[in-house]
Amino acid sequence: MSRIRRISQFAFLALFIFLFFKTTFPFESWIPVDLFLKADPLVAFATMISSREVISTLLLFSAFVLLLSVLVGRYFCGWVCPLGTCIDIGDHLHRLPKKNPTKSLRKYRIVKYTILVGVLFAAIFSVQLIWFFDPISLITRSFTVTIFPLFAFIVEGTLSFFIRIGLFEDSIFSIYDSLRGTIIPVESLFFRQSVFILVLFAIILLLGRFTRRFWCRYLCPLGALFAFFSKFRLSKRIVTDKCISCGKCYRECKMDAISEDFQNFSHSECIECMNCVTVCPTDAFQYSLKLRPTVEKIDFSRRRFIHSGLAGLLAVGATKTAFIDKEKSGTLIRPPGSLPENEFLDRCVRCHECIKICSTTGKYLQPAILEGGWEALLTPIGNPRFGYCEYDCNLCGLVCPTGAIHELTVEEKKKIPLGTAKFDKSRCIPWYKNEDCLVCEEHCPIADKAIKFDIRSVQVHDGSLREVKYPYVDEDLCVGCGICVAKCPLDGKAGIFLTNYRQERWIE
Amino acid sequence: MNRRDFLKKGFQISAASIAALNGYVPNLFARTESFYETRDLAYVTNGSPAEMVRKAVELMGGIGTYVKKGDIVAIKPNIGWARRPEQAADTNPEVVAAIIELCKSAGARKVKVFDNTCNEAKRCYRLSGIEKAAKEAGAEVSFVYSQKFKTVKIPQGSAIKSWEFYSDALDADVFINVPIAKHHSLTGLTMGIKNIMGILGGNRGQIHNNFDQKIAELNSIIRPQLTILDCVNIMLRNGPQGGNLDDIKNINTIIAGVDRVAVDSLGATMFGKQGSDIGHIREAHKIGLGEIDLSKANIKKYNFKA
Known part of the structure; x- marks a missing residue:
């Protein structure tokens, strides 16, 4: 059984990576590249609560995923979740001895409920915090901003090494040619915040040094949501009297979900990994379908619920009262088709799908630092000095799972100004x-x-006349794509810059 | 010895000494000087792009004059912009494919097609239709590699002393420049001489300051054996990128020649201008890269509808 589970895990991880690679120009729109995010009930819950809207595109898959958990518990964590699979791989590499000296940690299981309640409370007050903790958003973001660029760097470095030492140069270049634009990017990728996001991802994997599936047991709010629904599950695992109390299942359990007498399970913790069934020497486990749901008490008191909610409120206050630097927020360029700022922030889960697809074309979008304040941390913003918004491109809106970026046609997109360019005449070559x-x-x-x-004739220092072409911005036509800033040949600061003057957001 | 010869000789001697110092022999010595002295230009009109290319090369002495069996050929079309073929911001893909087929038929070992693009490379290669057409014609089409740029000293340079050049262009046995004729806001027109921008690396925007002299001096580093100017559809306004189909005029013409300055001069007449009206063509002529006066050229015309 656990072998089938492992195949399923790798299949879903492979699917995740496949969809990740397909988040690229040229885009095949029939491939649902944001499938995992759309199937994530926590993303659906949190964005629908904070935006106070029913987002129909998020409902279908996530409802299915959630309803299935009523039937078979936290199967998603054990069989599907790509982050869970990465953690399993990491845990495998940690080679912890297979016993469960983790009883003392059981009291921290409630942390994940605290996080869940906290972020949902924050969502009620229209502050979207789920992005930080949601595993699907987290792994998509980590892949986009750090893991994929790192992978590409290693591939490119290896190929470049062979090229430099002159070994099989021709065949290396033909391999290189076939990889570029498919497996590795045409040009190397660089993202702001990549180190920060890598460290977070590394910490999640390194937590496996303490115990297996640390993140899933104690921290993951999506796990908590599934755990909550698993309370009502209809299938139940029963230990029959064949049990010889050998304790193998107890030691093999990834989630520390089996009681010390080996007779009971925590159904809200079990992720159906089937390790216990596989190792049981006497086949003592039986599944039975019951119409009456199992109701299992989760050790989460009303007091703790209120505390978690208050913590969420505190986070709301902290982000809403944080100072926003107007000089920076005034140059904040959002992707084309973005909803008005508040609605945008309600919906954006920082999955960085838009950033990923943009990195394969104009390389415009980058994760924000504090340009839009703490509330907008890691949201996508244009960085016109590094890249630009391709005029003929609408891909970011096509891959956004939550509709924070509206799906525009290319023709619609071309008409929406993202901002306006302005010359800095003290730096622009013709002007200065x-x-x-x-x-x-x-x-x-x-x-x-x-x-x-x-074109004006000017008298220059030696007294002669020179005809010079002095550029200016036609504000009625500028769409704020930023290519003028990106291509400005000046070193350092460009002679032209963007502000969000005339910026247009998508209004239904 | 007139000034032109003096400059020419001076350039050759200095280039040769630089080349010897670098232990590197640039491909301009692969041909005898007389090869470059032809005053022939081909001017073909009113056919399909492919048949005009074939005719133009035939008028220029046939592809065998340029490509020998086993040669590595570098073809440099303009793939600078993420525009579609009908927008005529990039070289016509049929023109590129026809040239590749000719090179292949002459026994070229490899035909490489590349351009250092202005918009994102994959988008340009794909939208322009050149990637597909060139691959189907049997060329190796690759995005430029940063590893393949090397800094070259410009012996003749006064406005520009050295720059990064793409080694696939420098090292090829035959370099064929395949520009498209367009309006250009800064330089008036862009054709063969300006198309060399696409084999340059570095911060190319910096060349735009004192452009005419810089691009002429940069051209002294590389000498295309053949320039085939795509005038199938020419862009009259809002160049070099265009976008409006109203700015495009279909004149169904191909111009070819060995002398790049002469090719550009003839190209300028498509826009009702003279080579001498365009700063960088004038400058290229001045430093001895070719003949600007069309009365000294031998223009071989062919009209498919005549």
């Missing part, structure tokens, strides 16, 4: 030293040119 440049104008994708120029 009366010499031609016009790189910005050349790259401006608007057919009628949002950057225009006047």
Whole structure:
């Protein structure tokens, strides 16, 4: 049984990675690249609570996933969750001795309920905190921002090494050619916050040094949600009198869900990994379907519930009262089709699907640091000095699972200004030293040119006259794509910058 | 010895000494000087892109004049922008494919197609239709590799002393430049000489400052054996990127030649201009890269509808 479970785990991890690689330009829209996020009931709950809207695209899969857990408990954690599988792989590498000296940790199981209640409370007050803890969002984000760039770096480094030492250069380049744009990016990827996100991910795996599935047992709020629904589950595992009390199942249990007398289970902890069934020498386990749900008390008192809620409220207060630097928030560019800022923040779960797909084309989107305040931490913002918004592209809206970025057609997208460019005449080459440049104008994708120029004759230092093309922004045409900033040849700060003046959000 | 010859000789001697110092022989010595002295230009009109290319090469002496059996050929179309073929911001894919097929038929060992793009490379290669057309014609199409750029000194340079060049272009036995003729806001027009931007690395925007002289000097590093100028659809306004189909004019013309300055000069006439109206063409002529005066050229015309 545990072998079948392992196959399922690897199949879902493979599916997750496949969908991750398919989050790319050219995009095949029939592939549901955000399937895991859409199937995540916690994402659905939290975004629907905080946005106070029924998001139909989130309902279908997540409802199915959740209802299935009423039947077979936390199967999702044990059989599906890609983060769970990564943790299992990590735990395997930690090689902890297989006994369960973790009884003393059992009291921390409630932490995950605390987190769940806290973030849902915060969601009631329209602060979206679920992104930090939701495992699917977390692993998608970690893959996008750190694991994939790291993987690409290693592949590129290996190939470059062979090229440098001149070994099989031709065949190495043909391998390189076939990998680029499919397995590895055309150009190396760089993301802000990548170290921070990598450290968080590494900590989750390293927690396995203490005990197996540490994250899933004690911290994961999605696990907590499934645990809560598992209370009502209809299938029940029974230990028959064949049991010889050898205790193998107790030692093999990943979740520490088996009682010391080996006769009982915590159904809210069990992730159906089937290790116990596999190791049992006498086949003492039996499954039975009961119409009357098992109701198991979760050790989560009313007092603790209130405390968790208050903690959530405190987080709401802390994020809502944090200072926002207007100089920075005024240059904050959101992806095209983003909802108005508050609604956007209600919905964005920081899965970074938009950032992933953007990195395969214009490389515009980056995780925010504090440009939009603490509430907007790690949300996608445009970084026009590093990349730009491809004029002919609407992919970020197509992959957003929660609708924080509305799905636009390319034609709609082309008309929505993300902001407006402004020249910094103290830096722009024609303006400050009366010499031609016009790189910005050349790259401006608007057919009628949002950057225009006047030709004026100026007298230069030696008394001669020189004709210079002085660029300026036609504000009626500028869509704030930022390519002018990205391509400005100046070192350091560009001679042109974006503000969110004229920024248009999607309003239903 | 007139000034032009003096510059030419001077350039050759200095280039040769630099090359010897680097232990590197650039491909411009793979041909005798007389090869480059032809005054022939091909001017073919009113056919399909592929048949015009074939005719133009035939008028220029046939592909065998340029590509020998076993050669590695580098073809440099303009794939700079994420635009579709009908928007004519990138070289016509049929033109590129026809050239590749000719090279293959002459026994080229490898035909490489690449461009250092302005928009994201994958998008440009795909939307322009060049990736597909070139691969089907049997070329190796790859995105540029940062590892393949090398810094080259520019012996003739006064505005620009050294720059990063793409080694696949420098090292090829035959380098064929396949620009598209377009309006360009900074330089007036962009054709063959300007198309060399696509084999340059580094912060290319910095070249745009004092552009005319810089691009001419950069051109002194690499000498295309053949320039085939795509004038099937030309962009009259809002270049080099365009976007409006109204800015595009279909004139169904292919121009080919060995002398890149002459090719660009003839190309300029498609826009009702002279080579000497365009700063960088003038500058290229001045430093001895070719002939700007079309009356000295031998233009071989062919009209498919005549």
